[in-house]
Amino acid sequence: MYKGTGASSGIGLGTAVVVEEAELVIRKETVANQEAELERFKGALEQSLRETEALAEDLATRVGEKEAEILQGHVMLLSDPMLTGEIESAIKNEAVNSEYAIETVCNTYADLFDSMGDELMQQRATDMRDIKTRMQKVLLGIQSVDIAALPAGSILVAKDLTPSMTAGINPEHVVGIVTELGGRTSHSAILARALEIPAVVAVNGLMEQVQNGDFVVLDGDAGEVYVNPSQDVKEEYEKKRQVFLQEKKDLEQYIGIPSVTKDGVQVEIVANIGKPEDVDKVLQYDGEGVGLFRTEFLFMDRTAMPTEEEQFEAYKKVAAAMNGKPVIIRTLDIGGDKEIPYMGLEKDENPFLGYRAIRFCLDRKEDIYKPQLRALLRASAFGNIRIMVPLVTCIEEYREAKALVEELKKELDEKGIAYKKDIQVGIMVETAAASLIADIFAKEVDFFSIGTNDLTQYTMSVDRGNKKVSYLYSTFNPAVLRSIRHIIACAREQGIMVGMCGEAASDPVMIPLLLAFGLNEFSMSASAILRTRKMVCSYDTRELQKVAEKAMSFATAGEVEQYMKEFVEKGTV
Ligand code: PEP
Ligand code: MG
Numbered sequence: 001m002y003k004g005t006g007a008s009s010g011i012g013l014g015t016a017v018v019v020e021e022a023e024l025v026i027r028k029e030t031v032a033n034q035e036a037e038l039e040r041f042k043g044a045l046e047q048s049l050r051e052t053e054a055l056a057e058d059l060a061t062r063v064g065e066k067e068a069e070i071l072q073g074h075v076m077l078l079s080d081p082m083l084t085g086e087i088e089s090a091i092k093n094e095a096v097n098s099e100y101a102i103e104t105v106c107n108t109y110a111d112l113f114d115s116m117g118d119e120l121m122q123q124r125a126t127d128m129r130d131i132k133t134r135m136q137k138v139l140l141g142i143q144s145v146d147i148a149a150l151p152a153g154s155i156l157v158a159k160d161l162t163p164s165m166t167a168g169i170n171p172e173h174v175v176g177i178v179t180e181l182g183g184r185t186s187h188s189a190i191l192a193r194a195l196e197i198p199a200v201v202a203v204n205g206l207m208e209q210v211q212n213g214d215f216v217v218l219d220g221d222a223g224e225v226y227v228n229p230s231q232d233v234k235e236e237y238e239k240k241r242q243v244f245l246q247e248k249k250d251l252e253q254y255i256g257i258p259s260v261t262k263d264g265v266q267v268e269i270v271a272n273i274g275k276p277e278d279v280d281k282v283l284q285y286d287g288e289g290v291g292l293f294r295t296e297f298l299f300m301d302r303t304a305m306p307t308e309e310e311q312f313e314a315y316k317k318v319a320a321a322m323n324g325k326p327v328i329i330r331t332l333d334i335g336g337d338k339e340i341p342y343m344g345l346e347k348d349e350n351p352f353l354g355y356r357a358i359r360f361c362l363d364r365k366e367d368i369y370k371p372q373l374r375a376l377l378r379a380s381a382f383g384n385i386r387i388m389v390p391l392v393t394c395i396e397e398y399r400e401a402k403a404l405v406e407e408l409k410k411e412l413d414e415k416g417i418a419y420k421k422d423i424q425v426g427i428m429v430e431t432a433a434a435s436l437i438a439d440i441f442a443k444e445v446d447f448f449s450i451g452t453n454d455l456t457q458y459t460m461s462v463d464r465g466n467k468k469v470s471y472l473y474s475t476f477n478p479a480v481l482r483s484i485r486h487i488i489a490c491a492r493e494q495g496i497m498v499g500m501c502g503e504a505a506s507d508p509v510m511i512p513l514l515l516a517f518g519l520n521e522f523s524m525s526a527s528a529i530l531r532t533r534k535m536v537c538s539y540d541t542r543e544l545q546k547v548a549e550k551a552m553s554f555a556t557a558g559e560v561e562q563y564m565k566e567f568v569e570k571g572t573v
Helices: 034-062 065-078 081-094 098-115 119-140 163-167 187-195 231-254 276-284 308-322 357-363 365-382 395-415 432-436 438-444 452-460 467-472 478-494 511-517 526-538 541-551 557-570
Strands: 005-008 011-019 154-158 174-179 199-201 215-219 224-227 268-273 290-294 326-330 384-389 425-429 447-450 497-500 521-524
Touching: 005 187, 011 174, 011 231, 034 065, 034 081, 034 098, 034 119, 065 081, 065 119, 065 187, 065 276, 081 098, 098 119, 154 215, 163 187, 174 187, 174 215, 187 199, 199 215, 215 231, 231 526, 268 276, 268 326, 268 526, 276 308, 276 526, 290 308, 290 521, 308 326, 308 365, 308 384, 357 365, 357 395, 365 384, 365 395, 384 395, 384 447, 395 425, 395 438, 425 432, 425 438, 432 438, 432 452, 432 478, 438 447, 438 478, 447 478, 452 478, 478 497, 478 511, 478 557, 511 526, 511 541, 511 557, 521 526, 541 557
Parallel strands: 011 154, 154 174, 174 199, 268 290, 268 521, 290 326, 326 384, 384 425, 425 447, 447 497, 497 521
Antiparallel strands: 005 199, 011 215, 215 224
């Protein structure tokens, strides 16, 4: 068995098709006629552009707009006058062949992106190499592997999949994807999830282990790959595959029904999103709204801040698509682990305790916060938008943000611009300080959403990204659980809505506890919605009180988790 990273859920069994892109050999040659060589380059550029545009269009209609964005990004790169200008200069000034000019210029950029070390930039590097190869192949007259023509039952095996390769996949024929490189958030992983093809990425040494025609079994959740396994393993995984498919199908019966417990307690199951296009999946999985729109994604992966107008369009799109259902939009939450290069933020000594989120926004009211709040208010005329302030630690921060909203409302009134007059403004409760004074906050704010990802970090004093101390990072720790229970109790005492948008909200082992505490709203990735609704519908909160009481009596995170796991598996204690 080979271990990798599970990148797209499901079990795949099939025949390996090893896709090896021939290494292009690029030689430096001197050209006698630079003008003719420039024409040759322009021709190849033109053809690469046309091909990429066609692929993007095809992907947009077959899979979705969001997925096509990656290839539209390639179109933009190919149309970037700076990039093509540099290649042209190399041809002109150094009298080199187009293939070589492309190689050096694109590699310089790709290496630069790679050296920045973050995942987003590495993706940019992959994109740059993808367009480089595309242009070179056109010049050299080399055909790409035709992935669209793979036979039924294929497991695609590759070192890495470029977005343009993945785009050609026919999900009827490709039953699994395994790659040696990549990560959960690489483009190919995102596409695999969109196409709902099971995938495992980052399998070390994969290419030496698999040959064309080998029988491959993969588990896209556990991140496991078997090559030519025994009959027993094959049968076991075929069964698992059937169970997975059946469960998926069974969950469809939870579309269109309310999220109500056996004893009639209704909760809302809503979605976390990062881009307007994500609402397609929210609607597909019957989300009852959006519980967290992480707006920082609108600011990432670009070279300048989105304008008020661009933000307005994005917020409006989500509000309109959700058609009156609540849409909680969180104002910019950058800093900490989320960097945006063009914002010019200096590296803090202690990023998670530093200049970030609301602290940064209140310091940059004119150029950053007000345009965002104005865009949110204007978009609120098109749906049920609620504004959420992140990383609040004291009531003054909330008051200052709220005062800005009021000031902007007046400004819009004077200009006769529409907005939702009674727009709610709530907070993320994700710091120890906010939790401890949740009773004070509950009297003033319109709603709470518990951010357990950060609440766990700040309560346990443990960096959420540091593997060396990750054994302490558990939401099941009694300290974190008491905090959650307290926050919910304070909200209910004042009659305000309390939701949760951290990962814990969709953890099956945590859900019964949260129901017992009285959580009103569960916000999670769209694909977890139906599974959560099924769980909610299966419980009686009166019985859960006893379970919660027992769970809260344990001294360690391990004991609580073990007890809850057993309860969830058996349905009783
Ligand atoms: C959280 O902290 O729980 C949360 C939902 O926000 P993020 O993960 O974006 O910090
Ligand atoms: Mg957070």
